[in-house]
Amino acid sequence: MNTDYIKDVELLKQFSVMHVEDDTSVRESLMRFLKRRFDSIYTAKDGAEGLELYLAHKPDIVITDIQMPVMDGIEMSRQIKEADSSALIIVTTAFNEKPFLEKAKEIGINEYLKKPVIKDDLMQALRNCAEVLKNR
Numbered sequence: 001m002n003t004d005y006i007k008d009v010e011l012l013k014q015f016s017v018m019h020v021e022d023d024t025s026v027r028e029s030l031m032r033f034l035k036r037r038f039d040s041i042y043t044a045k046d047g048a049e050g051l052e053l054y055l056a057h058k059p060d061i062v063i064t065d066i067q068m069p070v071m072d073g074i075e076m077s078r079q080i081k082e083a084d085s086s087a088l089i090i091v092t093t094a095f096n097e098k099p100f101l102e103k104a105k106e107i108g109i110n111e112y113l114k115k116p117v118i119k120d121d122l123m124q125a126l127r128n129c130a131e132v133l134k135n136r
Helices: 003-012 024-035 047-057 073-083 098-107 119-134
Strands: 016-020 040-044 061-065 088-093 111-114
Touching: 003 119, 016 024, 016 047, 024 040, 024 119, 040 047, 047 061, 047 073, 061 073, 061 119, 073 088, 073 098, 088 098, 088 119, 111 119
Parallel strands: 016 040, 016 061, 061 088, 088 111
Antiparallel strands: none
């Protein structure tokens, strides 16, 4: 087995993650990916559910889509950052529009990935977040 993969798993297993995505197939696909790397995983189908889960469980890393019903990922992220300014948030989106990017930066989003999400890019974003957590 690849030694980098083993190191990544050892690093990530000690943290928890939450994935917020309204598209069922995207959510399920990413959950399969995350289950191989994290022991503690939470999932939500919109920002309102994600915020509720975050407040209840305080996962170490949040991965969220932007465009979702009920509450979008930007508003959810803003409220998470209000509750915990040190929260680590990775945003995934099909949008490449400046207002979204500017709002995400303003809120303090840690990583920004364009959809379709490339697994290597996601792993690098997760590694970056895990290194921040490890150094706290």
